[in-house]
Amino acid sequence: MSMTASHHELDLEALEQLSTGAHSMGTSAVRTCEMITGAVVLATCNRFELYLDLADGAARSAVPGTLTERDLAHAADEVARLIAVESGVSQEAARSAFTVRSGADVTRHLFTVASGLDSMVVGEREIAGQVRRALDSSHAEATTSPRLERLFQSASRASKRVAHTTHLGADGRSVVSVGLDLAEASIPPWRQTSAVIVGTGAYAGATVAALRARGCADIAVYSASGRAEQFARDRGVDAVTDLVAALGEADLVVSCSGAGRRNRTGSTGLPSDDPTALRYILETAAVVAAREDAGVRAGDAVPARPLVVLDLALHHDVDPGVGDIDQVLLMDLGTIRSHAPSTSSLPVRAAREIVAAAVVDFSDGETMRSADAVVVGLRDRIALEVEAELARSASSFSTPADLAAHEKSLRRFAATMLHRGITRIREAARAGEPLDEVAEDTATVLSMRWKGRRAVPGAAPTGGALPDRAVLSDRAVLSDRAVLPDRAAERRTAQQGDLAAG
Structure with a gap:
């Protein structure tokens, strides 16, 4: 489930x-x-x-x-x-x-x-x-x-x-790509953009790749957990330890660490209204300080270039108050969802057809796997029945040749019944019918063969071969013409009778 x-x-x-x-x-x-x-x-x-x-x-x-x-x-x-x-x-x-x-x-x-x-x-x-x-x-x-x-x-x-x-996804559309597309209008050309990535997870790696594909080379990474150095070495970017200083030089911040957590009250389950209960990787005060420092260095009270902040973390990395700072544009997953482009119906239709076929293949495989487990149990049970019957009847035969003929007959019949049982089990599996019932019917017919042999007209009282057409109840025909009860058909007949009676 x-x-x-x-x-x-x-x-x-x-x-x-x-x-x-x-x-x-x-x-x-x-x-x-x-x-x-x-x-x-x-x-x-x-x-x-x-x-x-x-x-x-x-x-x-x-x-x-x-x-x-x-x-x-x-x-x-x-x-x-x-x-x-x-x-x-x-x-x-x-x-x-x-x-x-x-x-x-x-x-x-x-x-x-x-x-x-x-x-x-x-x-x-x-x-x-x-x-x-x-x-x-x-x-x-x-x-x-x-x-x-x-x-x-x-x-x-x-x-x-x-x-x-299919062509679905061929253009690289993703949460990261849509976010960068939205940011593009508010930052310098990509080759002149300075980007800071907060986090070292899967989205951070995807962001590095997406930035490079757009021509951005000035990429730095920050990690509150201290993993920035290794991440940066593996991807050929810079690692920073002072986030505030890095913000002062950045045109774009992509935060995707997921390390931010919103503390909740246990009694109501609602977000706390206390600002001190909120913890973010990127606080409003830090961004304000970074902007002021950048302004001082530039000789201006307000930096000329805006800062775009993409918060791609489910557990918000960025304080929502950052969006209220002058010349700072904050976009989160809600923004990205509202701007996500639609895709053409043809690739989607083709993809859904592939998925539908894969679902059928998997379901069929699992159905047959369930059937195989029942088949194994039936095979083991029939093998035990054969050995038990041979042990019970061995003393009834006066010569080794008669015993050998008897054993051959038993094993041939058991193999036939197993084959019939396997066929019915697989049919029942495909039809969604009870498998254990089919296996039980097969074993019951086999057991009736052993127990009923002396009651069959013409059977030898102390051994020997049984007649080829010894008919038992429940439509079970012995020897190579043995068939199993069709329980599904019997249930359908009973239901039809109930409907007719109603």
Whole structure:
């Protein structure tokens, strides 16, 4: 199942609050909720999603891997409780903020997200890397599971197919690119622009690449955590330790550290009105001081060139008051979302077709995987039945030749029944029918063959070969013409009878 809160349903401030503690939510969910056996958390600037692998509940559907509504509700309530503790919102508010999906809907949603079709800027490519890193994080925290592993790996493959076979994202549109496009009108030409990046994460790396692609060479990076030096060395940019001084020389600041946190009151779950409760990487006072210093150096009370500040962090890095400073233009994710360009329908349609096909392929594969597990169990059970029958009947044969003929007959019939069973199990899996019932029917027919042999007319009382056309009940025909009960057909007939009687 999955739980999703995104920019589609929530404003960014509410999303920011919900995602507080997102980095530890997967571990907490697996550790706290017994039925959650795996978790992958995808937290980006405009979405907070949890993908959960749940153990089958006691009241589960007969189809393997299918969860009941009760299972889903219980897991969602448990996760909402954990999120409420971390974020300070009520459990009811946390629960109502998320869209819960299960089954193929989870696959469809993740594949759509990974392909950039659900992004604030449709077609953006950063999300593909974020999906991969979400899985990597679950590896590091030991919270993934085989099913989640297959799901996320398949989502990444679908994303690559979209990227390679459509023009979606070919122009590099992303949150970063849209933000830089908006800034362009208010700064010098890119080759003359001095840019400061705050943060060393994925968005910071994408910003360096985007600035260079536009011709900007004067790039510096600042990190409150001390990682700027390594980041700068790896990318050939400058590292700065004095942010205020760097601001005084900058035309453009792109802040994407995500280190800013908005403290919340635990009782109401609402943002605090106390200004001292707010902590930002870039405070209003620091920007004012930087502008004044730059003005003094320039011999003017106000610097001639404006400063553009892009706040790309979900947990705002920049104090909103910065936007009130003269000749400072502040743009955040809300601004970018309102200016995100639309894309042509043709690439989007092609991408959605690729995603739809990938969802079908994945679902078919998972269905067959479930069927394979039942087949393995049936094969093992039939093997045990054959060995048990041979042990029971060995003393009934007077010569080794008769015993060998009997064993050959048993194994041939068992192989035939296994083949019939496998065929029906796969058919039932495709039709969404109960698999265990088909396996049980196969084993029952086989058992009836052993137990009913002396009751079959013409059967040898102490051994020997059985007749080829010994017919048992339940439409089970022995030997190579054995067939299994069609339970689905029987249910349909019963339903039709009920309707006729009604």
